[in-house]
Amino acid sequence: MKGIYNIRTLFEKYYSEYGNYIDAAAKFVTALILFMQINGRIGGKSIFGNIFVELILALVCAILPPNVMIVLAFVAALLQFASVSIASLAVGGGVLLAVLLLYFAFASRQAWAMLLTILGLFFHVPCIVPISFGLMGSTMSAAGMAAGTVFYYTLLTIGKLGGASVDLAMAKQSTAEKILAELQTMIDTLLSEQEMILMLVVLLAVFAVVFLARRMAMKHAWKVAIAAGTVIYLVLMMAGYMMLHLEIGILWILIGTLISAAVAFLLEQLFFNLDYRKIENLQFEDNDYYYYVKAVPKRHRNDEDSQEMEAGRIDRKGREHHDGHETIHS
Amino acid sequence: MLNKKKIRTMSKIAVMEKHHGEELQKAREYYRSDYVAVQLLKNACYLTVAYMIGLLLWGVANMDMLIEKLNRMQIKGILTGVIVSYLLCMTAGLLLTYVITMKRYFYGQELFRHYQVLLQRLEDEDDIEILEVTDLRRKK
Numbered sequence: 001m002k003g004i005y006n007i008r009t010l011f012e013k014y015y016s017e018y019g020n021y022i023d024a025a026a027k028f029v030t031a032l033i034l035f036m037q038i039n040g041r042i043g044g045k046s047i048f049g050n051i052f053v054e055l056i057l058a059l060v061c062a063i064l065p066p067n068v069m070i071v072l073a074f075v076a077a078l079l080q081f082a083s084v085s086i087a088s089l090a091v092g093g094g095v096l097l098a099v100l101l102l103y104f105a106f107a108s109r110q111a112w113a114m115l116l117t118i119l120g121l122f123f124h125v126p127c128i129v130p131i132s133f134g135l136m137g138s139t140m141s142a143a144g145m146a147a148g149t150v151f152y153y154t155l156l157t158i159g160k161l162g163g164a165s166v167d168l169a170m171a172k173q174s175t176a177e178k179i180l181a182e183l184q185t186m187i188d189t190l191l192s193e194q195e196m197i198l199m200l201v202v203l204l205a206v207f208a209v210v211f212l213a214r215r216m217a218m219k220h221a222w223k224v225a226i227a228a229g230t231v232i233y234l235v236l237m238m239a240g241y242m243m244l245h246l247e248i249g250i251l252w253i254l255i256g257t258l259i260s261a262a263v264a265f266l267l268e269q270l271f272f273n274l275d276y277r278k279i280e281n282l283q284f285e286d287n288d289y290y291y292y293v294k295a296v297p298k299r300h301r302n303d304e305d306s307q308e309m310e311a312g313r314i315d316r317k318g319r320e321h322h323d324g325h326e327t328i329h330s
Numbered sequence: 331m332l333n334k335k336k337i338r339t340m341s342k343i344a345v346m347e348k349h350h351g352e353e354l355q356k357a358r359e360y361y362r363s364d365y366v367a368v369q370l371l372k373n374a375c376y377l378t379v380a381y382m383i384g385l386l387l388w389g390v391a392n393m394d395m396l397i398e399k400l401n402r403m404q405i406k407g408i409l410t411g412v413i414v415s416y417l418l419c420m421t422a423g424l425l426l427t428y429v430i431t432m433k434r435y436f437y438g439q440e441l442f443r444h445y446q447v448l449l450q451r452l453e454d455e456d457d458i459e460i461l462e463v464t465d466l467r468r469k470k
Contacts, residue, residue, distance in 0.1 A: 091387065094383045094386065094387055095383075095387065097380075097383060098380040098383040098384055101376045101377075101379055101380040101383075102376070102377075102380055104376060105372075105373045105376040105377060105380075105423070105427070106373075106426060106427070106430065140430070180390070180393065183390050183391075184390060184391055184393065187387050187388075187390060187391035188391055191391065280341075280344075280345050280348065282341055282344040282345065282348070283344075284340050284341075284343075284344050286336070286340070289332070291337060291340065291341075293337070293341050293344070295341050295345065
């Protein structure tokens with residue numbers, strides 16, 4: 001436990017100083033993995049398949065908001081679908097566009113929920129996402145997760161079917177009926193994708209349980225929430241797979257659940273009551289001076305004395321607490 | 331001479347503007363009805379396009395059934411189904427939009443109230459400074 005406390009203290013210290021660089025690095029790594037997975041699963045031969053293009057786009061994503069990553073992932077998927085077949089482009093592109101429109105309509109601030117859901121599903125550890133966002137996110141994170149789930153299964157299904165279909169070069173020689181039949185097969189397969197519906201229900205149920213449990217007024221609410229979420233995930237997945245007669249990868253479900261639970265407990269140790277304010281560099285002026293201010297956050301302990309010292313700072317929700325011990329560096 | 335209290339207050343205002351500038355601007359510039367109306371209009375467009383894509387894909391998947399109905403001149407039935415499903419989707423979507431937008435609006439208003447408290451404090455500190463200068467002049 002002391003080791004985790006030391007890690008947490010180091011994390012607080014380095015994040016406050018280098019938070020912007022850490023955020024950029026996290027976005028770069030996420031974007032690179034996402035683009036590589038999309039290209040690997042669909043298997044097309046567009047320009048997005050080139051590793052250098054992926055690196056450049058990941059660098060672009062590192063400095064821009066996370067919603068840009070989602071749009072670029074959509075464009076990458078479209079180009080890969082186009083290089084496979086017309087039918088893949090039509091069905092895959094249509095479904096992904098509809099998902100994106102609904103995402104921007106309802107959950108445009110939940111980019112990380114959507115991105116991490118897609119990555120969690122790629123790496124067979126989807127349980128991490130609803131537990132993490134149930135602990136630290138808001139209600140609209142559910143919409144982001146739902147969008148990510150549909151995005152992932154569309155990529156997977158169309159990628160599998162498109163690989164066995166007519167390719168672009170041959171499409172010109174195929175009849176309209178063949179393309180129509182291919183379209184119908186793809187749409188039917190996608191709509192009857194029972195695993196997608198099961199995963200959607202399970203992730204939302206786990207999120208709801210964790211979200212409600214961690215807000216309860218009881219000791220160790222986070223631990224109870226993590227345990228409840230893990231159990232619910234395991235039970236629903238096993239029951240769902242058996243009822244729908246799907247192929248069960250029991251090992252993957254168990255391993256994924258164990259990893260998710262471990263990560264969730266680690267998150268609880270690192271982020272519960274964490275003060276993750278960064279150093280703020282500010283510029284403003286009045287009638288007499290220009291001010292270049294570097295505001296360094298103070299670290300407070302979580303005890304009764306620090307409750308009073310907490311007063312005076314403005315937290316992320318804009319609520320001010322009264323504090324008489326701030327230091328301003330200019 | 332630097333007024334530390336004033337610098338502290340201005341720093342807090344600057345941090346708030348940096349992290350919540352968009353919400354503060356919207357709370358300042360929009361009435362509730364306008365804010366909600368803009369969001370409803372934007373989402374109505376998104377939902378309509380998403381619905382049309384879904385309808386197209388559904389039409390392709392059920393092409394045989396559609397052609398059969400068209401051959402039997404059951405156009406009215408098809409149109410009724412399309413319109414009813416569109417209205418149901420739009421109602422559900424716009425209701426959800428309304429709830430989310432109202433929640434965001436009230437959050438923005440709460441932020442703006444805190445922002446105004448800080449501005450008032452800044453104005454009060456300016457008054458104190460001015461009063462001090464006046465007192466010094468009187469003493470001379």
